[in-house]
Amino acid sequence: MTKQAIVFRYGHRIIRDERVTSHCCLVARALGADKIIIHGNKDTELEKTIQEINSKWGGRFTVEFAPDWKKGLKNLKKQKYSLVHLTMYGIPINKIQQKIRKENKTAIIIGSQKVEKEVFELADYNVSIGAQPHSEIAAIAVMLDRIFQGKEFEKKFANAKLKIKPSKKSKIIEKTR
Amino acid sequence: MTKQAIVFRYGHRIIRDERVTSHCCLVARALGADKIIIHGNKDTELEKTIQEINSKWGGRFTVEFAPDWKKGLKNLKKQKYSLVHLTMYGIPINKIQQKIRKENKTAIIIGSQKVEKEVFELADYNVSIGAQPHSEIAAIAVMLDRIFQGKEFEKKFANAKLKIKPSKKSKIIEKTR
Numbered sequence: 001m002t003k004q005a006i007v008f009r010y011g012h013r014i015i016r017d018e019r020v021t022s023h024c025c026l027v028a029r030a031l032g033a034d035k036i037i038i039h040g041n042k043d044t045e046l047e048k049t050i051q052e053i054n055s056k057w058g059g060r061f062t063v064e065f066a067p068d069w070k071k072g073l074k075n076l077k078k079q080k081y082s083l084v085h086l087t088m089y090g091i092p093i094n095k096i097q098q099k100i101r102k103e104n105k106t107a108i109i110i111g112s113q114k115v116e117k118e119v120f121e122l123a124d125y126n127v128s129i130g131a132q133p134h135s136e137i138a139a140i141a142v143m144l145d146r147i148f149q150g151k152e153f154e155k156k157f158a159n160a161k162l163k164i165k166p167s168k169k170s171k172i173i174e175k176t177r
Numbered sequence: 178m179t180k181q182a183i184v185f186r187y188g189h190r191i192i193r194d195e196r197v198t199s200h201c202c203l204v205a206r207a208l209g210a211d212k213i214i215i216h217g218n219k220d221t222e223l224e225k226t227i228q229e230i231n232s233k234w235g236g237r238f239t240v241e242f243a244p245d246w247k248k249g250l251k252n253l254k255k256q257k258y259s260l261v262h263l264t265m266y267g268i269p270i271n272k273i274q275q276k277i278r279k280e281n282k283t284a285i286i287i288g289s290q291k292v293e294k295e296v297f298e299l300a301d302y303n304v305s306i307g308a309q310p311h312s313e314i315a316a317i318a319v320m321l322d323r324i325f326q327g328k329e330f331e332k333k334f335a336n337a338k339l340k341i342k343p344s345k346k347s348k349i350i351e352k353t354r
Contacts, residue, residue, distance in 0.1 A: 022310040030311035089348040131341040134207035135200040138318035164308040173267040
């Protein structure tokens with residue numbers, strides 16, 4: 001069973017991709033990934049946003065930057081991550097999910113601008129979350145949910161200042177410290 | 178079993194929310210919803226984008242606009258939609274999904290700016306896709322995947338000009354007409 005998942009965001013462009021990449025970070029964090037590695041230049045604004053979220057809502061999710069994607073991916077291979085590249089051209093998730101769940105450590109790769117052919121080749125799995133154009137943000141979410149099979153929502157976020165008490169009709173936030 | 182799902186996007190702001198709302202539309206379409214209703218002013222750019230996607234990739238996904246959200250939601254109730262409001266304050270999806278799957282017609286409501294209290298009250302279900310802040314785009318995706326249980330990816334998109342042939346390592350697009 002997959003014990004650890006991280007996300008690798010390929011081709012982040014500062015300004016143009018800011019909001020989408022920030023959604024990618026938040027989704028990775030909220031759906032059980034430990035880390036996101038962003039291919040591109042260091043984006044201190046983004047780092048700050050995630051630090052603020054961690055400090056309020058807990059957990060140890062981290063953001064790293066990889067200026068060279070090829071080195072970044074090869075490095076993950078060395079660390080025994082299985083590389084799962086999400087692309088509408090890949091093998092349908094319904095067909096391949098059982099195999100992926102058996103991997104110990106998974107790095108989910110998602111692109112933004114045009115993805116190089118070598119990413120397809122380096123990947124252990126090229127997987128489609130539907131063979132229709134949609135959103136890398138949604139693709140990460142479905143992939144993590146399929147890997148962790150719902151257990152990601154039961155994960156504890158340590159040292160949170162705020163916590164939500166689930167409610168049928170209201171907003172209930174508890175301060176924990 | 179749920180036969181039909183649509184998405185209702187609350188509080189869309191032209192320009193500021195453009196890219197996020199466009200992701201919401203594409204995700205709704207790709208993950209089996211029939212329609213998105215956008216609360217806000219008519220956004221012809223967005224309509225055009227979706228028409229172009231339909232014309233290339235098939236299917237009959239539609240975009241509508243509802244200037245008055247309250248009328249829009251009450252109208253959906255009249256049409257026997259069960260209203261599923263996605264909010265981090267709601268009941269965890271893992272707990273409530275079986276009940277929601279029994280609904281015939283589901284309207285998934287997602288907010289962007291601050292959501293009015295009355296939305297919580299009008300909703301038949303207030304549901305959390307994790308009790309952590311993340312992304313409405315991801316929330317729609319997980320909700321639709323949980324409702325349709327993977328079958329959304331087997332849906333045919335009629336009259337597509339382009340079709341993808343799933344592949345382990347390549348990009349294969351077929352022209353169908």
